Amino acid sequence: MKRDRDREREKKFFNGGVFNGGSSGKGKIWEEDEEETPDAGMDELLAVLGYKVKSSDMADVAQKLEQLEMAMGTTMEDGITHLSTDTVHKNPSDMAGWVQSMLSSISTNFDMCNQENELVLSGCGSSSSIIDFSRNEQNHQTTTISDDDLRAIPGGAVFNSDSNKRHRSSSSFSTSMLTDSSAARPVVLVDSQETGVRLVHTLMACAEAVQQENLTLADQLVRHIGILAVSQSGAMRKVATYFAEALARRIYKIYPQDSIESSYTDVLQMHFYETCPYLKFAHFTANQAILEAFTGCNKVHVIDFSLKQGMQWPALMQALALRPGGPPAFRLTGIGPPQPDNTDALQQVGWKLAQLAETIGVEFEFRGFVANSLADLDATILDIRPSETEAVAINSVFELHRLLSRPGAIEKVLNSIKQINPKIVTLVEQEANHNAGVFIDRFNEALHYYSTMFDSLESSGSSSSASPTGILPQPPVNNQDLVMSEVYLGRQICNVVACEGSDRVERHETLNQWRVRMNSSGFDPVHLGSNAFKQASMLLALFAGGDGYRVEENDGCLMLGWHTRPLIATSAWKLSPDSGTGAGEIEL
Amino acid sequence: MVQLENGTNFFINDNVDVLIVILQRLDGGSLGVAACVCKLWCSITRNDSLWEHLCFRHVSPPPEGVRTVVLALGGYRRLYMVCVKQVLDRLRKWKKGTAFNESEVMRRVWMQHEVELSLSLFCVDYYERVFLGGGGGAAASSLMFLCNAVNV
Numbered sequence: 001m002k003r004d005r006d007r008e009r010e011k012k013f014f015n016g017g018v019f020n021g022g023s024s025g026k027g028k029i030w031e032e033d034e035e036e037t038p039d040a041g042m043d044e045l046l047a048v049l050g051y052k053v054k055s056s057d058m059a060d061v062a063q064k065l066e067q068l069e070m071a072m073g074t075t076m077e078d079g080i081t082h083l084s085t086d087t088v089h090k091n092p093s094d095m096a097g098w099v100q101s102m103l104s105s106i107s108t109n110f111d112m113c114n115q116e117n118e119l120v121l122s123g124c125g126s127s128s129s130i131i132d133f134s135r136n137e138q139n140h141q142t143t144t145i146s147d148d149d150l151r152a153i154p155g156g157a158v159f160n161s162d163s164n165k166r167h168r169s170s171s172s173f174s175t176s177m178l179t180d181s182s183a184a185r186p187v188v189l190v191d192s193q194e195t196g197v198r199l200v201h202t203l204m205a206c207a208e209a210v211q212q213e214n215l216t217l218a219d220q221l222v223r224h225i226g227i228l229a230v231s232q233s234g235a236m237r238k239v240a241t242y243f244a245e246a247l248a249r250r251i252y253k254i255y256p257q258d259s260i261e262s263s264y265t266d267v268l269q270m271h272f273y274e275t276c277p278y279l280k281f282a283h284f285t286a287n288q289a290i291l292e293a294f295t296g297c298n299k300v301h302v303i304d305f306s307l308k309q310g311m312q313w314p315a316l317m318q319a320l321a322l323r324p325g326g327p328p329a330f331r332l333t334g335i336g337p338p339q340p341d342n343t344d345a346l347q348q349v350g351w352k353l354a355q356l357a358e359t360i361g362v363e364f365e366f367r368g369f370v371a372n373s374l375a376d377l378d379a380t381i382l383d384i385r386p387s388e389t390e391a392v393a394i395n396s397v398f399e400l401h402r403l404l405s406r407p408g409a410i411e412k413v414l415n416s417i418k419q420i421n422p423k424i425v426t427l428v429e430q431e432a433n434h435n436a437g438v439f440i441d442r443f444n445e446a447l448h449y450y451s452t453m454f455d456s457l458e459s460s461g462s463s464s465s466a467s468p469t470g471i472l473p474q475p476p477v478n479n480q481d482l483v484m485s486e487v488y489l490g491r492q493i494c495n496v497v498a499c500e501g502s503d504r505v506e507r508h509e510t511l512n513q514w515r516v517r518m519n520s521s522g523f524d525p526v527h528l529g530s531n532a533f534k535q536a537s538m539l540l541a542l543f544a545g546g547d548g549y550r551v552e553e554n555d556g557c558l559m560l561g562w563h564t565r566p567l568i569a570t571s572a573w574k575l576s577p578d579s580g581t582g583a584g585e586i587e588l
Numbered sequence: 589m590v591q592l593e594n595g596t597n598f599f600i601n602d603n604v605d606v607l608i609v610i611l612q613r614l615d616g617g618s619l620g621v622a623a624c625v626c627k628l629w630c631s632i633t634r635n636d637s638l639w640e641h642l643c644f645r646h647v648s649p650p651p652e653g654v655r656t657v658v659l660a661l662g663g664y665r666r667l668y669m670v671c672v673k674q675v676l677d678r679l680r681k682w683k684k685g686t687a688f689n690e691s692e693v694m695r696r697v698w699m700q701h702e703v704e705l706s707l708s709l710f711c712v713d714y715y716e717r718v719f720l721g722g723g724g725g726a727a728a729s730s731l732m733f734l735c736n737a738v739n740v
Contacts, residue, residue: 270720284708309720311712318711319704321657352719359660360711361653531701538705542678 068102199228199240200447206247207443218251235454242490243447246497255503256494263339266308268491271484273311276460277543278568281536281551281560282397283312285570286426288532290393291319293424293572297391299329303382303420305374305396307334310349312397314356321360329363331390333382338370346370374399375409379419392422400514401429404507414521418575424526425573427518430508431559431566434496446496449567450489456562457485459548511557511569518573526572527556536560601628608632612641616673639664643672644703654707661714670713671706 202225209218222244229240249255273279294300300320304312313332320327332353336346346368357364371377384392394417403409417425432449436442460482495506509517515525533553540549540560552559552566559566590598600607611622611633619642623633632638640655643664658667679702 311715314711314715315708318657318661318708322653322707324652326653352715356711356715356719359714360657361660534701535705538675538679538701542675 064100195228195231196236199225199232199236202228203240203243203247203447204440204444207440210247210250211438211440215251218247222248222251235451235458238486239447239451239454242450242486242493243497245490246494249494249498255498256491263341263345265488265491266345268484268488270309270311271481272488275481275485276457277540277549278560279311279397280539281558282428282568282570283315284539285528285532285536285558286395286397286428286572287312287316287319288535289424289426289526289528289570289572290316290395291323292529292531293393293526293574294320294328294391295323297328297423299331299385299390301331301333301385301390301392303333303335303392303394303422305335305394306399307336307346307349307368310334310353312395313353317353317357317362317364318360321362327362329365330357331365331367333367333369335369335371335374335377337372344368373406373409374403375406375412378412378416382420384420387421392420394420394422394425396426397428398430400427401435401507401509402505404435404509405502405505410517411521414518414523418522421575423574425523426570427514427573428568428570429511429514431510431561431569432508433510433513435507435509443497446493448565450493452562452565453489453567454486456548456567457482457489460543511554511559511571514569514571518571522576523573524576525556526574528553528558528570528572532558532570601626604628604632608638611638616642616668634665636664639668643668643706658707658710661710667706667710671710672703675702675706675709 202221206218206221206225209215209221225240225244225247229237229244232240269279290302302313302316304310317327317330320330332350334346334350339345347366350366350368354364354366367383369377369381384390400410400413403413430449432445434442434446434449436445492506495504496508499505518525533551536551536558540551543549548562550561550563550566552561554566554569557569557571559569561567590600592598607629611619614622619633619638623630636659640658644654658664661667
């Protein structure tokens, strides 16, 4: 009874069916010693069952069990009955010894040469995770990547407490087997405690391999990431999966189609807008800066570098409608990419905003410009009216970094901006350097950044939302938003990792890098005031799971981050008095 | 019914102006309860001006032109239920957590900011509801975060 039950449990544990072959024969000889107290060095799970295996021996034992199963599988059934009668076995609860004795009894029956060619990736410290890739190659060469290679990758200190958070307590002990065409039998042993760290190290090792153009190694590692990722849960799993996919695309040169329908991207961004506060933060802080710049002006013009669904502008129009002294005449110019189905998406958005403006009593005018790239536009096209009559604000949310993929584009656009002579330029960008020249640096930076992003998404999506009446939960809405937001981020990851040249448009740079660029192009910073800070703080306080988000003020700019890591930054700029081509600019 | 000193009976339902003055002092939850008393009370509590009083009672004076805007965007009752209530509740808990200076001036300033934020969110809600067709029911999807419990 007890033995049967335990045997069932073992069959569940060892998916490969290691014990199936001999269970009938072994029943008599097993002694299950239930009174063993788990030793400090013993694996706890198996100790509960009565098997004493040291954690450090685990990989060894697993490998031997694997060999044992192969042996039992290849020999005829009669060939092993002697095991149950003739052979003297050591105490089976000492698994290492027992397996060894079994193996030595059948050692003549099969060739061990399969095991000679191994690719061993050994872990640091405890050897609880060992990956064997066995190859049937004639050259008996062993390629060993020892731990030193992993440590050679810089930036390991980046993964400190964050990776600890991802160690889930669900202890799943799984043995899985990968077979490829050459009948290799790799064994992967996964200890949940170590897998998070292992996963990160493997990702970095794979990126290193790609950097060194060692694509066969990278290929093996990418597959391994896939296995390890499955054993994780939550944010780490998703991040690892997206990065693995991006790496695979880079290795196999299956680049994502750049003709991504922008309407699909818009939909994804809408879900991202709804799930987490980053875009709302961006909009509210930029609006506050624009509002303050527009005080006292009766005609205002906002140029939005990426209109999308126009989610930023209702709030600004409402604030303008309620400002003391009444609303100004509000003109909006929206810029967007061409639509594949030739619909005029910009006009539709403009029409909606116009209706809203009429509802709240703001004089409104809209103009849309379709452009493949911002560099195709300049001040003359955009119908700028004289600055004495109309104040202009330029707003760019997650758009300027795309210009860095083509040389000369950003300079052209900044010059155009100077010709426009705006009162204020609001710039919201991701706070990360994903534009380094060296691939491995980009990769590490992106891994850290998107891990933090996914962590924050995870916490905002985890609480199930209640309907406004507070009675019925509505999880499907939340989950769909969450999934779409992840897809949205996943596409960015793919672009950062897999693409190159002018295809790689997600060239994020840090606030300091943008500061240098703007300063050297003739712009002065405008400090975002305390009102913006307060509004941003309140907005974040409203979010469930909001205690993880942090608003920071950084020398006049506002940054929103998750715990200690800033993720997006809002900054505001005006033309330096002694630069630019604007004539007779009105000083604030 | 109340018996007054001079022997006459006082029916609250006959004196709606008194009823309104009383209802103006209630909070949102109590107004909801009051709406369940009888048809008269229900119709009175649905009157938007009661809710306007509720939204802005701590903020004086309310920003000019607010009424036109709010009415256009869906009315004070909706503003309260969708935005103001959540904002006030949520921020009350948040403010308790932070070291918050409770001087009268500071309180007024914070209330002003809360009202501004509520109005902005309300406008976003209107835009989504009417133009983007987002989320059936009382709240548009981007404001669902307001309905989530805090710190769950």
